Amino acid sequence: DQQVKQNSPSLSVQEGRISILNCDYTNSMFDYFLWYKKYPAEGPTFLISISSIKDKNEDGRFTVFLNKSAKHLSLHIVPSQPGDSAVYFCAASGQMAMRFGAGTRLTVKP
Amino acid sequence: GAGVSQSPSNKVTEKGKDVELRCDPISGHTALYWYRQRLGQGLEFLIYFQGNSAPDKSGLPSDRFSAERTGESVSTLTIQRTQQEDSAVYLCASSSRGGTQYFGPGTRLLVL
Numbered sequence: 001d002q003q004v005k006q007n008s009p010s011l012s013v014q015e016g017r018i019s020i021l022n023c024d025y026t027n028s029m030f031d032y033f034l035w036y037k038k039y040p041a042e043g044p045t046f047l048i049s050i051s052s053i054k055d056k057n058e059d060g061r062f063t064v065f066l067n068k069s070a071k072h073l074s075l076h077i078v079p080s081q082p083g084d085s086a087v088y089f090c091a092a093s094g095q096m097a098m099r100f101g102a103g104t105r106l107t108v109k110p
Numbered sequence: 111g112a113g114v115s116q117s118p119s120n121k122v123t124e125k126g127k128d129v130e131l132r133c134d135p136i137s138g139h140t141a142l143y144w145y146r147q148r149l150g151q152g153l154e155f156l157i158y159f160q161g162n163s164a165p166d167k168s169g170l171p172s173d174r175f176s177a178e179r180t181g182e183s184v185s186t187l188t189i190q191r192t193q194q195e196d197s198a199v200y201l202c203a204s205s206s207r208g209g210t211q212y213f214g215p216g217t218r219l220l221v222l
Contacts, residue, residue, distance in 0.1 A: 006152070034210070036213075041215075042215060043114070043201055043203075043213030043214050043215050043216055044153070044201070044203075044213045045213070046210045046211070046212070049210065089152065089153055097143065097155055097158035097166045097168075097169070098143065098155070098158075098211065099155055100145070100152055100153035100154075100155065101152055102151060102152030103152045103153070
C-alpha cells in the first residue's frame, strides 16, 4: 500500500543552490513526519521531523514544511553541499507503524 | 553507546533454503521494526513490535515470513523456502515509544 509517496526518484542540483524534496501521503491519521538520509551500504539515519501541529521545522540548513490540507511535506536543503548527496526517505507515523516513501536520490554537483 | 546491530551482515543462500536474520536493538527501546529494501526500491515495512503488544504483521509479504521478539530485546526474522525475489537488504530499527527510529546496518540477502 502506497500510503507515502515520493514521486521523484532522483534530483540533481548544483552546490550552493536549494534542494527541494517532496513527499505526499494519503492517510489522514498520520501525525508525525520524518526525513531520513541514507548513504550506500549504511542504514538510514534520522535527519529532521515535524509534528502535525506545526507547519515548519528548521534545523540549520534543513527545513521541513508540512501542508496538512494537501497532505504534502517537503524538505528544503539550503545551501546544498556535495556531502548531502544521498537517498532521502520521507516517513509518516501515527497510531500505526511508520510508513516510508520510495526515496529520492539527491546528487549535489560541485 | 551501542547502536542497533544486525547479523549476519551478508547472507548468500540457495533457493528453497530457510534463513534467519538477527537484530539486537538499542537497550531500553521498546519498539522494533523490520523493513526490506529491494534493489532500486524504497523501504518496505514488514513487521513492528511494541512492548508486549501483539505485533503489527501487516507488511509481511507471505506466510513464508515470520518474526519473533524476546521481550524487549533480540528479534529474529525468518524466511522459509527462500525465493529469488526475497533478495534484498533487510533493515531493523528500534525506538523508544513514539521516538525516532535508529536503524541497523542491514543484512544483505542474496538468494541464488
